[in-house]
Amino acid sequence: MVNEMKNEVKNEMKSEITGESKIVTNTTEPEIEVKTATEETGDIIIEGTDIVRTFKMGEVQVRALRGVSVKIRRGEFVAIMGPSGSGKTTLLNQLGLLDTPNSGKVIIDEIDTSRMSDKEKGKFRLHNLGYVFQDYALLPELDASENVYISLMMQGKTKEEYEAAAAEILKAVGLGDRLHQLPSKMSGGQQQRVSIARALAHNPRVLFADEPCANLDSQTSKEVLDLFKKFNKEKGQTIVMVTHEEWHAAYADRVIRLRDGVNIE
Numbered sequence: 221m222v223n224e225m226k227n228e229v230k231n232e233m234k235s236e237i238t239g240e241s242k243i244v245t246n247t248t249e250p251e252i253e254v255k256t257a258t259e260e261t262g263d264i265i266i267e268g269t270d271i272v273r274t275f276k277m278g279e280v281q282v283r284a285l286r287g288v289s290v291k292i293r294r295g296e297f298v299a300i301m302g303p304s305g306s307g308k309t310t311l312l313n314q315l316g317l318l319d320t321p322n323s324g325k326v327i328i329d330e331i332d333t334s335r336m337s338d339k340e341k342g343k344f345r346l347h348n349l350g351y352v353f354q355d356y357a358l359l360p361e362l363d364a365s366e367n368v369y370i371s372l373m374m375q376g377k378t379k380e381e382y383e384a385a386a387a388e389i390l391k392a393v394g395l396g397d398r399l400h401q402l403p404s405k406m407s408g409g410q411q412q413r414v415s416i417a418r419a420l421a422h423n424p425r426v427l428f429a430d431e432p433c434a435n436l437d438s439q440t441s442k443e444v445l446d447l448f449k450k451f452n453k454e455k456g457q458t459i460v461m462v463t464h465e466e467w468h469a470a471y472a473d474r475v476i477r478l479r480d481g482v483n484i485e
């Protein structure tokens with residue numbers, strides 16, 4: 221069953237990665253100012269410099285990012301915040317190598333990713349980065365464990381290794397008793413936990429989360445954010461999370477705020 225799903229998974233991952241399914245209606249041109257990382261010389265894991273991303277929509281050019289520079293330190297929990305259309309997802313996608321900027325650089329762990337081919341980027345993402353999306357992006361035909369270990373299979377781990385790793389991380393997110401449950405039998409919060417387990421199973425250098433609580437009620441959102449905080453504090457997991465909820469900022473060490481031409485920090 222899992223083997224049969226591999227191609228489908230690859231295609232789904234591809235469309236997730238390319239953002240092909242995203243519907244974009246906002247054609248305004250936001251101006252952006254960013255509360256950039258501090259001048260501290262801590263251990264920088266991500267350095268984005270002068271990132272420009274422009275989208276063409278027919279005759280209209282949407283300048284989503286107008287030269288954004290950010291530094292994120294290893295072990296930091298950073299929230300990217302700002303009003304709708306201010307470029308939060310676009311910035312996350314550049315930092316997470318899900319999209320390519322028109323100009324500017326993204327350096328991850330001293331690796332200049334602008335020199336990578338698409339294939340190299342794909343491999344880098346698979347082995348080094350983890351993603352959580354607002355719609356969970358789980359494969360409905362696979363149970364929790366299979367959803368988690370499919371990317372470990374693709375990385376070439378043995379059956380013993382990937383089954384053990386999936387069980388361990390699902391236990392860590394509080395789903396140790398639901399390894400073989402299908403997503404359709406789970407609540408939204410539980411599905412998001414599976415997707416967090418999937419994102420963390422290979423110990424990524426950075427976890428990227430795009431509005432992970434957008435479809436969850438406040439209590440479940442709190443549980444998901446508590447989980448992020450736990451992995452951040454206990455494992456030193458670097459997390460970059462897009463959110464528009466002000467109360468989520470309290471979970472982050474720092475906020476990168478995008479706003480139409482105004483730095484409100």
Ligand SMILES: Nc1ncnc2c1ncn2[C@@H]1O[C@H](COP(=O)(O)OP(=O)(O)OP(=O)(O)O)[C@@H](O)[C@H]1O
Pocket residue numbers: 242244245246247248249250275276277282283284302303304305306307308309310311464
């Ligand atoms: N693929 C695309 N094609 C055309 N325009 C796009 C595309 N992606 C984003 N944009 C535009 O770029 C700008 C920034 O979009 P982005 O999704 O990054 O903002 P956001 O801050 O994440 O917004 P929201 O909070 O509503 O998700 C918007 O004007 C948006 O319409």
